[in-house]
Amino acid sequence: MSNPVVIDAVPGTSYADLTREFDAPVEAVFAAHADPEKYVRWIGPRGLDSTITHWDFRTGGGYGFEQSDEHGTYGFRGVIHTVVENELIIQTFEYLGAPHEVSLDRLRFESLPGGRSRLVSRSVFTSTEALEAMIAEGMEVGVVEGYEKLDELLAAG
Amino acid sequence: MSNPVVIDAVPGTSYADLTREFDAPVEAVFAAHADPEKYVRWIGPRGLDSTITHWDFRTGGGYGFEQSDEHGTYGFRGVIHTVVENELIIQTFEYLGAPHEVSLDRLRFESLPGGRSRLVSRSVFTSTEALEAMIAEGMEVGVVEGYEKLDELLAAG
Numbered sequence: 612m613s614n615p616v617v618i619d620a621v622p623g624t625s626y627a628d629l630t631r632e633f634d635a636p637v638e639a640v641f642a643a644h645a646d647p648e649k650y651v652r653w654i655g656p657r658g659l660d661s662t663i664t665h666w667d668f669r670t671g672g673g674y675g676f677e678q679s680d681e682h683g684t685y686g687f688r689g690v691i692h693t694v695v696e697n698e699l700i701i702q703t704f705e706y707l708g709a710p711h712e713v714s715l716d717r718l719r720f721e722s723l724p725g726g727r728s729r730l731v732s733r734s735v736f737t738s739t740e741a742l743e744a745m746i747a748e749g750m751e752v753g754v755v756e757g758y759e760k761l762d763e764l765l766a767a768g
Numbered sequence: 769m770s771n772p773v774v775i776d777a778v779p780g781t782s783y784a785d786l787t788r789e790f791d792a793p794v795e796a797v798f799a800a801h802a803d804p805e806k807y808v809r810w811i812g813p814r815g816l817d818s819t820i821t822h823w824d825f826r827t828g829g830g831y832g833f834e835q836s837d838e839h840g841t842y843g844f845r846g847v848i849h850t851v852v853e854n855e856l857i858i859q860t861f862e863y864l865g866a867p868h869e870v871s872l873d874r875l876r877f878e879s880l881p882g883g884r885s886r887l888v889s890r891s892v893f894t895s896t897e898a899l900e901a902m903i904a905e906g907m908e909v910g911v912v913e914g915y916e917k918l919d920e921l922l923a924a925g
Contacts, residue, residue, distance in 0.1 A: 623780060625892065671830045671847060690828060690847035692860045692870050701870050703849045703860065713849050713858050715872040717894055735782065735892050737874055 614762070616755050625742050626735040627750075631758050635765040637720045637728035641697045643761055644718070651676065653760040656753040659685075670694050674702070689716075704734070706748075712741050770919055773912050782899050783892040784907075788915050792922040794877045794885035798854045800918055801875070808833065810917040813910040816842075827851050831859070846870075861891070863905075869898050 614634070620627040633640050643649045647666040654661055655678050665675035668691065675688035686707035692715075693701040700718040705711070714736045721729040736742040771791070777784040790797050800806045804823040811818055812835050822832035825848065832845035843864035849872075850858040857875040862868070871893045878886040893899040 625782065626894070673828045673847075690830075690849050690860070692847050692862065693868060699868065701860075701868065703847070703858075703872065705849065711850060711856065711858065711874075713872065713874070715860065715870065715892065715894065717868075717870070733894055735872065735894050737783070737872065737890055737892050 614758075616751075616758055618751055618754065620742060620746065623739060625737065625739050626733055627742060627746075629732045629734070629754065630729065632723065632727060632729045633758075633762065633765060634727055636726050637697050637722040639765055640728050640730060640761075641720050643764060644700060645694075645696075647674075649764065653764050654678075654757055656749070656756040657760065664688075667691070668694065689713075706745075709741075709744070712744070713737065714741070714745070770916050773908075773915055775908055775911065777899060777903065780896065782894065782896050783890055784899060784903075786889045786891070786911065787886065789880065789884060789886045790915075790919065790922060791884055793883050794854050794879040796922055797885050797887060797918070798877050800921060801857060802851075802853075804831075806921060810921050811835075811914055813906070813913040814917065821845075824848070825851065846873075863902075866901070869901070870894065871898070871902070 614632045617630040618627060643653060645668050647663045651661045651663050659678040659680050662677045664677055665673060667673050670691065670693050672691045673689060674691065678685045688705055688707065689703040691702045693699060698720055702716050703713050704716050705713045714734050716732060716734045718730060718732045721731065723729055771789045774787040775784060800810060802825050804820045808818045808820050816835040816837050819834045821834055822830060824830050827848065827850050830847045835842045845862055846860040848859045850856060855877055859873050860870050861873050862870045871891050873889060873891045875887060875889045878888065880886055
């Protein structure tokens with residue numbers, strides 16, 4: 612059975628918090644965010660094929676990827692403010708279908724007993740409306756299904 | 769007489785809005801943000817000497833600068849998500865004295881009649897507490913005095 616995702620978007624604020632545990636060590640979960648060949652296998656909802664368009668995973672770097680289904684191709688990109696290996700990623704995020712609606716994502720990676728780990732993230736949007744638009748566009752489905760795929764990738768070792 | 773800065777931080781949110789008009793064309797105000805030799809002459813409060821430590825002003829780039837007074841040296845850095853010339857800058861911002869407290873700044877440049885212009889910015893913090901800390905540390909003084917220095921730079925041509 613999959614670990615639950617807890618998503619908490621407090622009404623009136625412009626940020627959403629997310630907590631998700633994994634049955635894998637923090638190093639493996641961090642590596643699945645840092646390595647483009649791993650990242651592309653789990654990011655986003657099921658039913659979309661992902662392709663990396665740019666990858667420079669370091670403090671001061673950036674990233675980009677595309678996702679395709681039968682309806683079209685969706686682009687995403689961001690710059691990476693901070694990388695602390697196995698601990699912290701701070702980066703921006705933009706869905707190119709909503710140009711200039713940029714969010715700031717802070718991902719903290721925590722080690723848990725028994726070879727498990729926890730990811731605690733906060734996504735900060737430039738307005739409450741931008742956050743609500745992302746939720747309406749299905750952010751939660753993408754997050755839940757993405758982490759299920761990440762579980763499968765981690766279990767496969 | 770100087771143009772007023774309007775700063776609006778709505779209680780309970782984690783962002784602050786700023787509006788400032790300039791008696792100079794939008795191209796000149798944008799250039800004062802894009803050119804490190806100009807930027808270093810106006811950024812921050814009076815009584816601090818600024819030095820650029822990194823400058824790569826483009827979409828996907830980054831920047832860094834230091835400010836010094838008799839008490840010490842203060843470092844700042846960020847990555848640049850978007851640059852649209854004379855229109856828009858979206859970038860991150862970190863005061864290195866408060867590591868990993870990163871904000872996202874969106875600066876819109878607007879042309880006004882009579883060779884004037886308006887800067888409208890929103891700074892989004894990862895929490896209400898982080899915004900309040902920046903206000904307590906004197907963000908407003910730095911902004912007000914910085915734009916007065918920018919007025920002087922623009923008037924000097």
